Amino acid sequence: MSDLPTHELDDEGSVMAAPHREARPDPYRVAATQTDRGNVIRPPLAPIACWRTHRARFETASSIPLPSLQQDLPALRDLAGSSGLLALFGHADPTGADEPNKALSGRRAKAIHALLTRDVDAWLNLARDSTDDWTYNAPRIILRHLTGPAGAPYLSPDDSATALADATRAYQVTHGAPPTGLRDEPTLRSLYRAYMDSICIRPGEQFSLPRSRFLGGGLSGDAVAVQGCGEFNPVWLPGTQLTASSQRLNRRVLAFVFPSSPEHDLSSWPCPRWDEPSAGCRAQFWPDGDARRRPRPELRRYREDRRTMACRFYDRFAQRSPCEGATHPLFVSISCCDVDREGAYLAARDSGHATVHRWPATVALESSPGVLLFQVEPEALPDPVTLVWVSGWTESTVVELTSLSALRRALRVDGGSLASTLAYGSTTA
Secondary structure: OOOOOOOEEOOOOOEEEEEOOOOOOOOOOOOOOOOOOOOOOOOOOOOOEEEEOOOOOOOOOOOOOOHHHHHOHHHHHHHHOOOEEEEEEEEOOOOOOHHHHHHHHHHHHHHHHHHHHOOHHHHHHHHHOHHHOHHHHHHHHHHHHOEOOOOOEOOOOOOOHHHHHHHHHHHHHHOOOOOOOOOOHHHHHHHHHHHHHHHOEEOOEEOOOOHHHEOOOOOOOOOOOEEEOOOOOOOEEOOOOOOOHHHHHHOEEEEEEEEOOOOOOOOOOOOOOOOOOOHHHHOOEOOOHHHHHOOOOOOEEHHHHOOOOOEHHHHHHHOOOHHHOOOOOEEEEEEOOOOOOOOOEEEEEOOOOOEEEEEEHHHOEEEEOOEEEEEEOHHHOOOOEEEEEEEOOEEEEEEEEOOHHHHHHHHHHHOOOOEEEEEOOOOOO
16 A cells, blocks of 8 residues: 555645555354355455545536546546545535435446546436536537636636537637537537546646456446445535535545456345436435435534444445544553553543543553554544543543644644653653
8 A cells, every 4th residue: 555645635734645544354254064165265445545526526416527636537547546446426415305316326327437437428428417417508508618728717707608619619720620519419428528538637647547446346337336326425514504505525426446356246235226217215214314415403524523424345345544534643651660451541531530441451552562552443532632641549641632623633634642751750742
């Protein structure tokens, strides 16, 4: 994983592209079998990196990628430049009904997949479905972005039907097509390809990705490479007053990067196709899946609550994903000499000095003689927090963190872990 690029941040400091921290492998469990059969051991499918779109790369209720997506794509190209395979997951905000949002999120993921693979036919198929009016809106967006021979956009802010027809006619003239002003299939095909080339670019080069760079390599019509999760996996639930403006963080397309391995068994991939109904999604829900994604009076964020996503299959990938808010762990080491580990513990206390969490010394690792190493998940800590080492009748402050939010952001961004070291009996971190 060392060849993967480091974190990319958006203008709000949220992670947009990052490696995942490595998972500790679970022990393999096997059992006796019949004489003519054997146990099959495969490593679990786990992403090694992630990428996501900025919240504002699609208009409301639209699957047409906006030109500003160009700012996000180089980071995805850098991730794909390693030896990984991509899988795209589209998400919608939960302000509408389940089925329309499932369809919309799938169309968004498919639009980006087609953009990266230069699959113009896929965009034409999206345009044939009038759900979000690609036939009118896509040319409007594209002709505002593309420039003519004089360097000016073909379409001005005046996007009336007459202005759009005139802009289409000017584009046709520039590209040697009959100047009908009609948005027929040959014109749309040319517009889509020119637009794809214009936003799939990084300094010095245009880029595209073959289908072989996606998980499944185009298996069964991209059933594995492209998913639509609808509104089932929100990362931000701002209370009961849901509005489109408060749900922008949920409106995203996320790519997970998986290691290239011939051992992946994708025959049991549980997700329905991006253009299928949500019944297959619901089959993967946690038992309390609908309750998890349902708004409550209080604000809930996935990076803190960890119980906002309904789909357990996606949740398993998201748990370690910085793009969905996961942080790296905080390691706290205690030099404690010959302490009685049975009665000692590390405690987290809130501003009222109440103990909200404790880690017994018996669960710590002994990194070296007399030094205990605790792994602490920052999202489980109150803000502010005081970490206290308790052994018998003795208490020692390890560290006081008055800005846990800054620590969480540092752990999310740095791609590593922070260490706080205490010599037993000292109050210095």
